[in-house]
Amino acid sequence: MIRPALLVSPLLLLCASAGFAAASSYDVTGTIPVGGDGKWDYPSVDSSTHRLYLSRGTHVVVIDTATGKVAGDIPDTPGVHGIAIASDLGRGFISAGKANQVMIFDLKTLRITAKVAVGSKPDAILFEPRTRQVFAFNGHSNDVSVIDAAEDRVVATLALGGAPEFARADTEGHIFVNLENKNELAVVDVKTRRVTAHWALPGCDGPTGLALDARHHRSFSVCANSKMTILDTTDGRSIVTLPIGARVDGAEFDADGQNALSANGEGTLTVVHEADPEHFTVTQTVSTALGARTLALDDRTHKLYLPSAKFGPAAASTGEESKAPIIPGSFFVLVLERGPAP
DSSP: OOOOOOOOOHHHHHHHHTSOOOOOOEEEEEEEEOOOOSOOOOEEEEGGGTEEEEEOSSSEEEEETTTTEEEEEEOOOTTEEEEEEEGGGTEEEEEETTTTEEEEEETTTOOEEEEEEOSSSEEEEEEETTTTEEEEEETTTTEEEEEETTTTEEEEEEEOSSOEEEEEEOSSSEEEEEETTTTEEEEEETTTTEEEEEEEOTTOSSEEEEEEETTTTEEEEEETTTEEEEEETTTOOEEEEEEOOSSEEEEEEETTTTEEEEEETTTEEEEEEEEETTEEEEEEEEEOOTTOOOOEEOTTTOOEEEEEOOBOHHHHHHOOGGGSOBOTTOOEEEEEEEOOOO
């Protein structure tokens, strides 16, 4: 018997060819030895100048990602948490948590050019290019200081109603920030400088890192209870909550591969693939390094940079870096790259 030919709609073929990228894998491809002592927090990448900025507690180390060599150092930044880059202004902004200041530096010389007093313990920090404003999120005063990036002055202070942890800006004039002690995502309108919404993060306890798929209006909050909660950023609707690794602090979204990435201090990277805006799957768990809990994505090369260090013997028996001393001079940065989709 002759079977009838299977007819495939041209529309379905078009959708398949224009649809989302298939899941791809990530691998550790290198290590950048940096050395020095002290802890670390959020790294930041300036893709245009291939520079990686590493917060080191009291100073910022600058790495040339093209050579893997130290390109400079920004001293006297007590309690540094994050670094925001404004390439078109030629300036960078450092949240100095112990000084309650944002320190402004020249991208070419790496010299501090101004210091702006903000709220108590500034932590996450970002530059919003549409309005040329810097938003410094103050963890102890539960507010955000808004700085005019051209005039080096605070123009507004917004109460957030909770302790901010990490924040991201979309391309439509909104900033989203995790409120760690409320298990919420707050929304800030950058033009009106107003908090416009608080959205619950179902299944999330203690949100830390945050990633954003701005094109498809999806946020990815990574949480202390080893979960990632995904919301629709148009209305706060919960999409799904997925398992990730333990002791997470950082997240990124690689738009080219449609992957949300969770850096877990236990020594893993969780990869969550976005098949479409309603369907997400954990596709990979990559072995990284104990303590590699934050990360930065170079959106041009799609390389990931995860800082960590080597720990004393107690780490091997407990599996927790917080219970073991850091071996002096052992600080390094892992480099991960994404392979082709199968």
